[in-house]
Amino acid sequence: MAIKNIIFDFGGVLMDWNPRYFFKTYFNDDERMEYFLENIAQTEWNEEQDRGRRLAEGTEIQIKKFPEWEKEIRAYYDNWPVMLKSDIPHNVEVLKKLANTNYELFGLTNWSDETFPYALENYDFFKLFKGKIVVSGTEKLIKPDPKIWHLLLDRYQIKAEESVFIDDNGKNIETAKSLGFHTVHITPETDLEKELIDLGVKFDQ
CATH class of the missing domain: 3.40.50.1000 (HAD superfamily/HAD-like)
Structure with missing residues (x-):
């Protein structure tokens, strides 16, 4: 056919698109960046926003789980345009x-x-x-x-x-x-x- x-x-x-385009400079520490992207702001979490969950809701959910990473988690969607290289x-x-x-x-x-x-x-x-x-x-x-x-x-x-x-x-x-x-x-x-x-x-x- x-x-x-x-x-x-x-x-x-x-x-x-890649979150590393923003976080490489933000962390200036590749090991810490990779830990954050693999364990805190991981793909599965971002996918829930792709599935329709509001960015603000997804952010707050993750901050409750990882309060010590609040600043970095908030930076994720605040700097999303930088990730779209x-x-x-x-x-x-x-x-x-x-x-x-x-x-x-x-x-x-x-x-x-x-x-x-x-x-x-x-x-x-x-x-x-x-x-x-x-x-x-x-x-x-x-x-x-x-x-x-x-x-x-x-x-x-x-x-x-x-x-x-x-x-x-x-x-x-x-x-x-x-x-x-x-x-x-x-x-x-x-x-x-x-x-x-x-x-x-x-x-x-």
């Missing part, structure tokens, strides 16, 4: 090329609905999706829960087997594959345009 739709994850695919130029270029074809472009992202507007306002390429973006924080669903892919498919009346899903997270790729999507697993070495061409995507239509 011919591919009609290209679905992008954002963080790690089109946007270079830049776009990922070579993948954004591929997105721009696709915008000049007949493929439908979609976004499917794990992102807090409180911080996502900042990215929308500061990076023009998001306009290429023409509003067809599913944000986990808005939907109260998060990858790799299959329900968020089903929501995308139902909302836009598209089929998994006619769609390519692009993500940097292996668990998300596995779930998408199990649902029938073609997939591209992004790593720092990935040539996205070549991977898409290998799947049958044409950039000259």
